[in-house]
Amino acid sequence: MSLPQSPRPVRVLLVDESPRRSSVLADALRASGCDVLATIPCGVDLYASLDRTDADVIIIDMESPDRDMLEDMHRLTAENPRPIVMFVDDGDPESIRAAVRAGVAGYVVRGVDRERVRSVLDVAMARFEEMQALRDELQRARVSLDERKLVDEAKRLLMTKRGMGEDEAYKALRKMAMTRNMRLVEVARSVLNMVDLL
């Protein structure tokens, strides 16, 4: 059906204060077929770089003070989140495990060979997509549950304050939503906000 494609290089943004170390890592990444878009030393340029980068993955030194900024920006760019991979010194498996639990997608240990680097990034990106899908699903479930609760509350309010039956209350809400071109949940919210007037 489709022609076999050569795998697109993974685009990487590297955040590390030590130029010597980051150049070693950048070499390993390039050798494993990654495209290192930029190496940013510290927070001064991180903010602007993140705004315009089209990196697939961001690698940051665990000991960088910019972790807080990166995490927050990641939250802000919720429409286009990217996996964050941490670069850690070897011999600290516990901290690595913790970081992964806290939502970082993966980690690269210092001194890792080039074959491993690529597989770490692939695993991290796959894991990130999975986590993202799960998070989206949870969010949708939570929102729809919250919305259902709101509609139920508004219905109950109409039933007690206006003596309507359940079906009647629901239809009243739906009619208002249609005539005002509002979502059902928005109508429910405005009914609940007017509780004192009813």
Add this chain to the structure above:
Amino acid sequence: MTSANALHHRDPTDSEPSRVRLGFVPLTDAAPIIIAKERGFFRKVGLDVSLSREPSWSNIRDKLTAGILDAAPVLAPMALAADLGIGGFSTPLVTALSLGLNGNAITLSPELFRQMTELDPAGMAERPRSARPLRRAIEARRHGGDRRLTLAAVFPFSAHMYELRYWLAAAGIDPDRDLRIIVAAPPTMVGLLRAGNIDGFCVGEPWSSYASQLGCGKVVVAKYDIWNNSPEKVLAVTRDWHDQHPRTHAALIRALVEAARWLDDPEHRLEAAHVISGESFIDAPVDAVRPSLLGEFDDVERDDNTDFHVFHRYAATFPWQSHALWLLGQMWRWGQIDRACDLPAIAERVYLPGFYRDAAAPLDIATPAVNSKVEGQHGSPWTLTDATAPMRMGPDGFIDGRVFDPAHWREYLSAFDIAHPLIAIDRMRG
């Protein structure tokens, strides 16, 4: 439940460890931890404490969660976020110790400060300064088509974030629409300001003093002026660690209360400045660390700056649940809480004043008998009589004169015109 008596003395055959790993972020208000270690207060209670300097709050969070650190001073809202499972937390934290009051300031670039002075000299002459001159500057910039201002706070879940937003919103500035607030680590703030990446920041000392000394920042208002004697850091441990090591936890609290008491003696402040500015701790020039500790933080031109850092007096080590509830309310206000939940119940789960009282019982100090107080009703010093002995307290007023009565937290939160909650207040049950 561990009885108060069992907490008082460490038993040599005790199965609890006496080795404790503490992490800290380099800031002046980490002083109790550093002083307790360097002046032997930990040793005195039988603890062998190792300190590890951490570059970011994310690292503190991750290492506490993983058990690589046993305890750490954290931004008070981090402990609350952990209970809600937001902000990357997957493990609940508790605290039974406040690590002092005040200690931050809002600093702006000299250019912005000058613009505010030109546009609103009367506003700039007021004490405390409201953000009204800043609003004028924002309006002028909007008119002139200039880019939106960017300010930085140290973490999404931080007293800094809420006091900055409180100060802005009290003057009619919408912090999410009229400007941009980003997160940056304390030691990187000065560099960001100097490079023009940001126009100002809210940060703990010594970083405002340092920016001011380098001439790249002007302090506009202190945290103290936004909310007098307000909460800042707490000593956090995971709930599991607390359950498993109640005696070690109690010993930590005693050592840190003693260190806080030592630090509040004006005679000790200069020595403290020299110790904590050292390269294994804050690693900043001692001249930058001195002003706020010695009451010489004069950039806000107040008569008396001795309360810039309060470590022990005014019940500063007590974990007030009213502080926790106020912070949770601000988390709600700015849309960080994404589901209906019972805020007072969270405050009671995370803040453990009862454990503080038991742990501190052997010390010769007065402790509050109540867990909460009404915040914002004292414009001048007062006496807390609901305590084991009357306690001298500092003012607790807010810059806009509002009063926070924890019993009526929903009414309090409903009254803010500028707010971006995700959940309607009547759906927050408590």
